[in-house]
Amino acid sequence: MLGINGPEFILLLIIGVLVIGPSRLPEYTQKLANLVKEVRRMASGAREQIKEEVGIDIDEVDWKKYDPRQYDPRRIIKDALLEDDKPVSAGAPVAAAAAAGVKPKTPVRVIERLAEGEAAPFDSEAT
Numbered sequence: 001m002l003g004i005n006g007p008e009f010i011l012l013l014i015i016g017v018l019v020i021g022p023s024r025l026p027e028y029t030q031k032l033a034n035l036v037k038e039v040r041r042m043a044s045g046a047r048e049q050i051k052e053e054v055g056i057d058i059d060e061v062d063w064k065k066y067d068p069r070q071y072d073p074r075r076i077i078k079d080a081l082l083e084d085d086k087p088v089s090a091g092a093p094v095a096a097a098a099a100a101g102v103k104p105k106t107p108v109r110v111i112e113r114l115a116e117g118e119a120a121p122f123d124s125e126a127t
Contacts, residue, residue, distance in 0.1 A: 004012070020028055051057055064070070114120065 017025060047058055
């Protein structure tokens, strides 16, 4: 419970009784009890609201699936590298051309350069 062991909890209770005083102690214990009841009511209300909106019960969710500690980047990369490549339907013409022995054309890269002495374009909205 918040990293507090038994003797420390008893010591905190004794200090609380001394600070609050015996005359106001019943009032504060009632306030604490009401606070605990309110927090429980809010938690159950949130649980019911999630169940209504999402349609699943929180107890039925497999929380282990969402644990970030299970995602090891090394394992993910290894699995992706060892995964068999499946031909993509869009790449089928390229694969057919490669099977026929025809080398596909590589696109020509066009580099546009400014004329000598011409100022670079300036976009006032970009800066």
